[in-house]
Amino acid sequence: MTADWTHGQTIVNDVRLHYVEAGDPADPTVVLVHGFPEFWYSWRNQLPALAEAGYHVVAPDMRGYNRSEKPHGVAAYRITELSADVADLCREFDAPVHLVGHDWGGGVVWDVAARTPEVVETLTVMNAPHPARFEEVLRSSADQRKRSWYMLFFQLPWLPERVVTALNCRPIDRMLREGTVTPGAFTEEDVARYREAFQRPGAATSAINYYRSVFREGAKDRIPFVSAATAEADVDVPTLLLWGEQDAALALELTEGLERWVPDLEVVRLPDASHWVQFDAPERVTEELLGFIGAHR
Incomplete structure (x- = not known):
């Protein structure tokens, strides 16, 4: 943690987001979008x-999390709202950008690339299923339905x-520390920071409303994903999928068959990493990121 980063805030899609920024704004921008229950x-x-590799990096707290604004009501956390937040943030930082997301952040960046591809230079998704493939597997796999009980x-x-x-x-502590496969991936200080962020007024309800919105509002927001019989794609930007194979919540088969929707796709599976892939294998994840976005710089 040696970066000379700064904290800032901005209004996007009528919501105030807090973010951390590092690097020279004149360099190509990378936007990093976190998941649940993170910041x-x-x-x-x-x-x-x-x-240090020559990129301008922006990592926001998504709406509802940590220092960002926490709108009331489930409808405020529809995927269309979350996607519009990130798309507007990309525009503010000289889109198109290299867009990266993990977990719920991965779900959001899939949506951004499908709805507003003009703001995305490259897309990197970490342990977050493509929504059309997730629907397929959820319908056909009792194992995935069992894994998704918490939803x-x-x-x-x-x-x-x-x-x-x-x-x-304590459940957040267990989710993070027992969910990783690398000893010490989360330190006591790390977990204390997550607890502090999640205990801010309204943060827990906002984070859980992400999941509630899928069931209550999801049918209204679904992108008309193209069928496998067509040549058209819904995500037509260079895409890297990084996947920790020891993911307890998401089955490995979710990484298969995505070329129907994402033709320019590279899949990298990390057998010794969990759902928390960037913590289990931080150096490998950074290496893959730098190699991928560097090839499209």
């Missing part, structure tokens, strides 16, 4: 490495917030 700090290893639990009112924040956010 900008999830990119603490990649921020300095990318800046149904998150549909309940108020109880999920109570559970995940119980005992000083």
